[in-house]
Amino acid sequence: MEIHYNMCMRILIIEDDLKLRSMLKDALEAFHTIDTAGSLKEGIELVGSYAYNALLLDRNLSGADEGMKIIPTLKKLQSSCAVIITSAYGGVEERIAGLSAGADDYLEKPYDLRELKMRLDALIRRYARDTIMMGEMQIDIKNETLSVQGEIILLSKKEHDLFFFLASKPDKVFTRDDIANAIYEDPSSTTSNTIDVVIRNIRKKLPIDPIETVKGRGYALKNV
């Protein structure tokens, strides 16, 4: 199985310092898709609706250690999301508290941007194992979930079977016969354009179109 790992990640930055926030966004946007939130509340909302690969979290949001509270939520919602805490207080005790709250890393402010990027990459590498990233699509093999642009997509049975069949070999063009053999008990029973319609229904559920039509041959899942 050929799998294409496109290392563009979706990252959430929760940081109340506006200047720092936009600086980080600018710096990382060249490599990844960045969302930002200025408060924990805003951050939690985003975590509920998008799938992130990493979270960069300011520990000292609005005084107390509010920031830490989001970590367990995030980790269970999104098992493949790495968490980096940033904080001005870099003592050993604080680092330990951060890590035991569930974070994967702890960076002291001020930090070097290149180091931040390296640490992000290191974490992402570690988490990327059971996930196929294809452009804006994230296919979690283990949990059999698909998310596109961070949104979790629920497919019906036929849609699911067809989509994951195409995903088994990204970029390969499958004929309608290939597909019918894969997703039907009795492939000969279907005489109409059923497969075209299933394809269409999948497309209707996605915000982008990752399925390429190859005229005269069939369909392929492509990198979007």
Place this chain on the structure above:
Amino acid sequence: MEIHYNMCMRILIIEDDLKLRSMLKDALEAFHTIDTAGSLKEGIELVGSYAYNALLLDRNLSGADEGMKIIPTLKKLQSSCAVIITSAYGGVEERIAGLSAGADDYLEKPYDLRELKMRLDALIRRYARDTIMMGEMQIDIKNETLSVQGEIILLSKKEHDLFFFLASKPDKVFTRDDIANAIYEDPSSTTSNTIDVVIRNIRKKLPIDPIETVKGRGYALKNV
């Protein structure tokens, strides 16, 4: 249904300072299986014959940056091994060099033993979460309690088993077979729509509906 997280890792420590080496071994041995090597050569031999979960690597083995050389070898041999580099030189440039060589973390000497342990734990924590916060729901896996909007919800045994099974992987769609296998001694004994009814009874007890029906496939716990 009880879930136990007993995560004992096999860790290799490569460190030429004998005193530090045995100190580390003593400190970590309570939690993990520890192998030690005093030289790079010795370390490479061990890497060739055992599967490690983590490598603690002294950067400054025998003068030059010999330590780094082992990382690509290791990563090739054991793709799921995390690497933590330790070094007396803690400047940003060195940290970046270490991380870009493939390490997952970088610790400056001298480091606090508790912090080292925390960082090691962070590497495996993704397998051992105990509290799930999902929107208005709080699911405590360890104590097996569920509360919604602050209120503790009491579920009957079957309801409880089914709910916590779904909660073990939020967003994953479980088939009725998956569920039956998880919550029944003899899954084949049930011929009717028992599971549907249990689902319905759970829904009746909750003020919100966190269970998504995916027609033709099964059920999934979703974020509410």
Place this chain on the structure above:
DNA sequence: TGACTTTTTCATGATTTTTTCATCTAGGAC
């Protein structure tokens, strides 16, 4: 035992998916 709760079964109506089919559209060949 008897009152009570939980679990399972079943029949029915509601809903969604799946399939079919007729019609549209875009692009290539002529």
Place this chain on the structure above:
DNA sequence: GTCCTAGATGAAAAAATCATGAAAAAGTCA
């Protein structure tokens, strides 16, 4: 330009699947 073809699309029919209420069966506990 027209003709032709493969695919896209919308809508309706057919099939599959699920939710629900109610009742029987099994289990719990004083």
